[in-house]
Amino acid sequence: MRDPKIRQIIQNVRAAYAPTPAYKKLEEHFQSLLEQRRADMADGVRSNVRGIVLVGQSGSGKTTAIRELVRQNAHLLATDADKEHCEFISLQVPSPATMKFVGSATLRALGYPLSGDKQGSVIWDQVKVQLKLRRTLFLHLDEAQDLARYQTDKERQSVVNTLKSLMENSHWPTGVILTGMPDLKRIVNQDPQLARRLFPVEIDRLHAVKHVAPVLDLIKNYARRGQIKVSDGLLTEQFAQRLMHAADYEFGLMVEIAVQAVAKALLQGGVGATLAHRCFADVYHDRSAAVDALNPFLAADFVRINPRSIFDRRYDDDEDPQ
Ligand SMILES: Nc1ncnc2c1ncn2[C@@H]1O[C@H](COP(=O)(O)OP(=O)(O)OP(=O)(O)O)[C@@H](O)[C@H]1O
Ligand SMILES: [Mg+2]
Known part of the structure; x- marks a missing residue:
């Protein structure tokens, strides 16, 4: 049985609407x-x-x-x-x-x-x-x-x-x-x-350069609402871009992944947990069953990944394996 206090905090994070x-x-x-x-x-x-x-x-x-x-x-x-x-x-x-x-x-x-x-x-x-x-x-x-x-x-x-x-x-x-x-x-x-x-x-799509700062602010706000810390060095420009790509540049999906990452940190680390890069990579894996090389939070060349496909094992522009 999960700690009811943690459940309550997660519910509170889920219920937050980010105005756009x-x-x-x-x-x-x-x-x-x-x-x-x-x-x-x-x-x-x-x-x-x-x-x-x-x-x-x-x-x-x-x-x-x-x-x-x-x-x-x-x-x-x-x-x-x-x-x-x-x-x-x-x-x-x-x-x-x-x-x-x-x-x-x-x-x-x-x-x-x-x-x-x-x-x-x-x-x-x-x-x-x-x-x-x-x-x-x-x-x-x-x-x-x-x-x-x-x-x-x-x-x-x-x-x-x-x-x-x-x-x-x-x-x-x-x-x-x-x-x-x-x-x-x-x-x-x-x-x-x-x-x-x-x-x-x-509702416009997110822009990989223009929306870096608002995306990072949003992560901070959701972490604060979840009463957890943000790991040092997480909030970089490249992290924001990985997150936007993982969400296919859609605002709602971006928030959804952020909320799930906060929930994961809370479920794994309890009150006072830390929101780390790994939480986001794990959430993406839960959502897509993608291998690490096709996980936008882990892959070096993440912009080539098609974030909409699930069960993916290959790059979007690879030849079909025969
Ligand atoms: N402003 C927001 N603040 C917090 N979460 C949001 C916000 N906008 C969307 N979301 C979250 O994003 C996800 C997708 O949103 P939603 O289902 O409204 O998209 P949609 O545009 O209706 O998509 P579809 O066309 O597939 O129905 C949901 O989990 C929702 O909770
Ligand atoms: Mg809808």
């Missing part, structure tokens, strides 16, 4: 949309609303950013999905993203399971009724790049049109928040009317 420029922008847009909507409601005005599109690669931190947004703004809007009024509803785009599937998934997220086999348009009429009944101001669709997968152009356009119509609904407009991989940009740009209604936010 993209998160700040997301929150600013969100709060201005919310303020505008509250003012319109107070004046009894039914205007068209706008939404937000947040894009980033896998592991950049999109889903986590929205979760943090809801948590940070829980005092400004009703977010409890179990209550009658829920002003923020979140769901994942189902596959294939047809009118019918997306509509049913939205209805389910609204706590109104569908009975019988109904047409897409009928389902969406029910969605609109439920959005109004539950006073939903924002509808968040995660994995929204899947709106374009496994379906025809016509079907995708119908879904896009329906999402636009939610924001223009004269009875109860609902702002749409789309989050997804960079392919989502193309979907949004294919429809200028949709693009015009969404504030764009992008």
Whole structure:
């Protein structure tokens, strides 16, 4: 059985959200949309609303950013999905993203399971009724790049049109928040009317030179939160670059590895442990099962390693062994 105090410290480290420029922008847009909507409601005005599109690669931190947004703004809007009024509803785009599937998934997220086999348009009429009944101001669709997968152009356009119509609904407009991989940009740009209604936010990839200092600061902060020391000489420019490479230059993955390294140090060394280079190398091995020569924390020529592949035993650009 693990020391409950250590468990508690690890939980505390895991729960820490590191604010980023993209998160700040997301929150600013969100709060201005919310303020505008509250003012319109107070004046009894039914205007068209706008939404937000947040894009980033896998592991950049999109889903986590929205979760943090809801948590940070829980005092400004009703977010409890179990209550009658829920002003923020979140769901994942189902596959294939047809009118019918997306509509049913939205209805389910609204706590109104569908009975019988109904047409897409009928389902969406029910969605609109439920959005109004539950006073939903924002509808968040995660994995929204899947709106374009496994379906025809016509079907995708119908879904896009329906999402636009939610924001223009004269009875109860609902702002749409789309989050997804960079392919989502193309979907949004294919429809200028949709693009015009969404504030764009992008989670940029890390830069091997520009982000050295912020990455090292972040490690210090997480170690402090974990109440552990940082080993002398760990926080070098090259270490930051190894970490960024191991995370494929994605902010979320970088934090995830750092958090796991702090947890490993705590589990191995207890309170007052030291965060060492070895903790990071071990975490990378746990995540990828890669041999040392393909571990970005250990290999000399780490930039050649493909950090996304697991079970790797060879360099990305090597010939396939026959
Ligand atoms: N700002 C942050 N502070 C702390 N941890 C973060 C932050 N952003 C992301 N993370 C962590 O990074 C990991 C990946 O984040 P997340 O799942 O949100 O990525 P994503 O962009 O939604 O990826 P995918 O497209 O694969 O769904 C998670 O473990 C999350 O806890
Ligand atoms: Mg996600």
